[in-house]
Amino acid sequence: MIHQIGRRTALGLGATLLATPALRAQGRFPDRPIRLIVPWAAGGTTDIQMRVLAEQAARRLGQPVIVENRGGAGGVLGAQQMLNERNDGYVITQMPISVFRHPQMASRPLFNPLEDFTYIIHLTGYLFGVVVKPDAPWNTFQEFLDHAKANPGRVTYGTPGVGTSLHITMEQIAGARGIDWVHVPFRGFAENVTSLLAGQTTALADSSGWSEMVQAGRLKLLVTWSADRAKRFPNVPTLRETGIDIVSASPYGLAGPKGMNPDVVRALHDAFKEALYDPAHMAILDRFDMAPMYLGPDDYATDARRTFATEGEMIRKLGLRL
Known part of the structure; x- marks a missing residue:
């Protein structure tokens, strides 16, 4: 049996079909687990912090947020993965500051951080420091x-x-002090600290995953890179106090593929903002001497452009290339 559909009915049906993705995003997102790419090896500061954040966000979203580690390549593998994912919000990634540097250091950039991603929420930054073996x-x-x-x-x-x-x-x-030393890249803190303790490298420069080992006397902290002394290590000077005028915190957030539905972005943003300030997550930040550095989607996108410009200036000044 063949039924004819009038013009007005057909137009109405077409409009409904076109609106369906947005309506689905508004009414049902998320209706399955979300994958969160952490572009660092398991066990490090970022991995520990992001897992607690994911757990708290999942409580707000009503679906699991599953952390997937993609360590290596200086933290850009999550961003690279976004180029291959659908922009439906079910796969997102942590965005370290190296994402803004890599394309400006590579002869053939893998992505454009100003065009290829949707910025969801800016979260926090690190406490960095240089540690050596306790008997150094x-x-x-x-x-x-x-x-x-x-x-x-x-x-x-x-x-x-x-x-x-x-x-x-x-x-x-090194440039400020006329030093010639050798950089050894690792996929994450576990490999880095293992090499240091085995005497294969002289020092470790990393985020505060070393904090508990320093407190236990298994590592020696020489300097931090924060604006002020870390509250957990009040006797350790900052770079500025040693005469090197640098503050480095490497702030980061979450992003997804380009062109994400604004309603999906808002749902993710709201859940992760609540998770950011949840006491369980704040306790992890405190454990690693980190602090919230919240920005919403629009401000984060603006900050991404500023970061890309300033990091590019520094890269060109240092003459860094991959």
Whole structure:
């Protein structure tokens, strides 16, 4: 049996079909688990923090938020993965600051951070520091720098990867003090600290995953890179206090593929904003001497453009290339 549909009915049906994705996003998102890419190895500061954040966001969203680790390549594998995912909000990623550096250091950029992503929420930043073995002969950062300058090419330092804030800041320090040392990139903190404790590298520059080991006497903290001394380590000076005018926190947030539905972005933003300030998550931030650095989607997108410009200036000044 064939039924004819009038013009007005057909137009109405077409409009409904076109509106369906938006209506589905408004009414049902999320209706299945969300994957959150953490572009660092398991067990490090970011992994621990993001897992607690994901757990708290899942409580608000009513669906699991599953963390997937994609360590390596200086933290850009999550952003690269977004190029292959649908923009329906079910796969998002942590966006470290290296995402804004990588395309400006590569001869053939993998992505454009100003065009290829939807920025959801800006979250926090790190406490960075330089640690050595507890029996190392240096008790101050200045002693360590003096040793490095007197032994060109013999001091090695580990970081989470090429183009990370740890790598770039250590090279800025070297440039300021006329030091020639060797960078050794790792996929995450676990590999980095294992190398240090085994004596394969001289020092470790990383986020505060080292904090509990420092407190236990298993590592020695020489300097932090924050604006003020870390409350957990009040006797350890900042870079500025050692005469090097650098503050580095490497702030980051969450993003998804480009072109995400605004209603989906808002749902994710609202859930993760509540999770950010949840006491369970705030306790993790406090554990690692981190602080909330909240920005909403529009302000985060604006900040991304500013970050891309300022990081590009620094990269060109240092002459860094992959």
